[in-house]
Amino acid sequence: xxxxxxxxxxxxxxxxxxxxxxxxxxxxxxxxxxxxxxxxxxxxxxxxxxxxxxxxxxxxxxxxxxxxxxxxxxxxxxxxxxxxxxxxxxxxxxxxxxxxxxxxxxxxxxxxxxxxxxxxxxxxxxxxxxxxxxxxxxxxxxxxxxxxxxxxxxxxxxxxxxxxxxxxxxxxxxxxxxxxxxxxxxxx
Amino acid sequence: xxxxxxxxxxxxxxxxxxxxxxxxxxxxxxxxxxxxxxxxxxxxxxxxxxxxxxxxxxxxxxxxxxxxxxxxxxxxxxxxxxxxxxxxxxxxxxxxxxxxxxxxxxxxxxxxxxxxxxxxxxxxxxxxxxxxxxxxxxxxxxxxxxxxxxxxxxxxxxxxxxxxxxxxxxxxxxxxxxxxxxxxxxxxxxxxxxxxxxxxxxxxxxxxxxxxxxxxxxxxxxxxxxxxxxxxxxxxxxxxxxxxxxxxxx
Numbered sequence: 023x024x025x026x027x028x029x030x031x032x033x034x035x036x037x038x039x040x041x042x043x044x045x046x047x048x049x050x051x052x053x054x055x056x057x058x059x060x061x062x063x064x065x066x067x068x069x070x071x072x073x074x075x076x077x078x079x080x081x082x083x084x085x086x087x088x089x090x091x092x093x094x095x096x097x098x099x100x101x102x103x104x105x106x107x108x109x110x111x112x113x114x115x116x117x118x119x120x121x122x123x124x125x126x127x128x129x130x131x132x133x134x135x136x137x138x139x140x141x142x143x144x145x146x147x148x149x150x151x152x153x154x155x156x157x158x159x160x161x162x163x164x165x166x167x168x169x170x171x172x173x174x175x176x177x178x179x180x181x182x183x184x185x186x187x188x189x190x191x192x193x194x195x196x197x198x199x200x201x202x203x204x205x206x207x208x209x210x
Numbered sequence: 211x212x213x214x215x216x217x218x219x220x221x222x223x224x225x226x227x228x229x230x231x232x233x234x235x236x237x238x239x240x241x242x243x244x245x246x247x248x249x250x251x252x253x254x255x256x257x258x259x260x261x262x263x264x265x266x267x268x269x270x271x272x273x274x275x276x277x278x279x280x281x282x283x284x285x286x287x288x289x290x291x292x293x294x295x296x297x298x299x300x301x302x303x304x305x306x307x308x309x310x311x312x313x314x315x316x317x318x319x320x321x322x323x324x325x326x327x328x329x330x331x332x333x334x335x336x337x338x339x340x341x342x343x344x345x346x347x348x349x350x351x352x353x354x355x356x357x358x359x360x361x362x363x364x365x366x367x368x369x370x371x372x373x374x375x376x377x378x379x380x381x382x383x384x385x386x387x388x389x390x391x392x393x394x395x396x397x398x399x400x401x402x403x404x405x406x407x408x409x410x411x412x413x414x415x416x417x418x419x420x421x422x423x424x425x426x427x428x429x430x431x432x433x434x435x436x437x438x439x440x441x442x443x444x445x446x447x448x449x450x451x452x453x454x455x456x457x458x459x460x
Contacts, residue, residue: 043242050238055230064236072241076248086368088342141232144225163223164230195218 042079049092050075056164057099060156062149066106067099074099093165097175100161104153147197155190162187331359331375342368343391343438350458352451354378355385376445385445385452387459392438414456421449432456 053074058067078085078095085094148156161172169180169187176183215223337360338345345360358377364370371390378384408423412432419434432443432452441459443452 046242046245047238050241051235052230054235054238055233058233059226059229068236068241072245072248075245079245079249083369086342140225141229144222144229159222160226163219163226166223191218191222194222 042082045091046075049095052092053096053099056096056160057103059148059160059164060100060153061103061107062145063107066103070103070106071099073102077102090171093161093167093171094175096165097161097172100157101176104157107153143198143201146201147194150197151190151193154186155193158183158187159190159194329361329373331361334360334374336360337362337372340365340368341370341372345372345374345389346439346459347374348387348455348458349460350454351376352447352455354380358384383446385443385447385455387455388440388442388444390440390442392435392440412453414453415460419456421452423449 050071054067054071057071057074058064061067061070074095077098078091085091148159151159158172161167162169169183173180173183334345334347334357340362347357351357355376355378358375361373361375362370363372369391371388374387374389376385376387406424406426408425410421412419412421414432414434417434417436419432422431422433424430427446429444429446430449430452432441432455434441434456441456443455445452447455
């Protein structure tokens with residue numbers, strides 16, 4: 023089916039919601055997960071993703087390339103989530119981080135334990151990054167988005183995204199290094 | 211251009227993707243129902259806004275065009291679709307106005323600019339690749355006409371309106387079909403001398419359309435819209451021909 027030929031704007035949205043429902047169905051999980059990795063909070067993620075889809079539907083005519091739909095909604099969702107976190111600082115950070123910790127601390131064969139330890143380190147490092155760093159890191163690493171595309175949706179230049187990303191990456195490297203050296207000390 | 215990724219990038223990207231596998235999403239059907247509910251509320255609000263806009267535009271146009279009662283000819287051979295047509299009669303002048311959602315590229319001023327710009331006609335396949343909506347070709351064309359090409363009004367927009375040009379094989383007659391996707395709201399209005407034009411409502415597969423006959427040069431224009439698109443056919447066509455062409459655009 024030619025998806026693009028079925029796109030209908032404005033008041034036609036609800037009568038022609040099949041396409042949107044299809045896009046929603048296809049990308050909801052991915053967008054939820056990427057937003058969750060920024061918020062580490064279920065309820066904020068759910069609200070942000072819901073609002074992002076509504077916003078995307080209402081602004082569908084601004085999307086030039088349907089292939090970028092999921093990345094576009096993901097950026098909208100991450101922006102909304104960051105706004106919500108900033109406005110509701112009391113409900114953040116979430117207890118959900120503990121559930122991931124718990125998940126990764128269950129006993130498993132050695133290779134799985136190592137894998138989970140790695141994930142835990144990443145989660146801990148991400149949790150220490152500020153929100154705008156976390157946002158570009160997830161958009162870049164999870165969606166493999168070019169700096170230009172991230173910048174377009176965030177309303178900043180590709181150079182600014184690149185610079186923010188590199189600062190985030192260096193911070194991540196330092197955080198992971200420090201976790202490593204702490205482990206070394208613990209072993210000694 | 212492909213952006214460079216180092217070892218850390220690849221490691222981190224892989225880990226992030228692995229972590230995402232462990233995140234459990236909530237029931238998406240439940241959230242979809244909430245989204246639909248929100249959208250239906252905003253649609254109701256939008257409808258109320260539209261009604262107000264149509265009424266406001268009609269009022270503005272009525273005031274505006276009463277000042278033009280004698281001066282306007284049949285030059286407004288408009289290539290536009292419409293959202294809602296308002297036909298008004300001021301003595302000898304017929305006014306057709308409407309609310310479109312098609313944005314700046316179909317405003318009358320832009321139309322005049324387009325008129326002096328040389329048009330480049332391409333094949334439908336070539337133009338289709340430049341657009342995010344589907345071009346519809348008529349299933350019926352009167353005998354003796356063939357598709358000359360497709361003109362895209364704004365090559366920088368993937369939602370640009372397009373013009374299909376059909377030429378007669380034996381002489382220099384041609385007719386055009388304009389297809390414009392619904393995007394942003396705007397208003398239009400055209401005036402014709404009642405002596406020079408004949409305006410009537412016709413139906414294309416149950417959809418109301420406006421047919422204008424320009425008596426001076428014996429040309430016709432047919433305007434109608436669907437929820438997604440505005441269509442307009444213009445040319446030296448008989449009434450039956452132009453209606454048949456319009457009906458075959460689905």
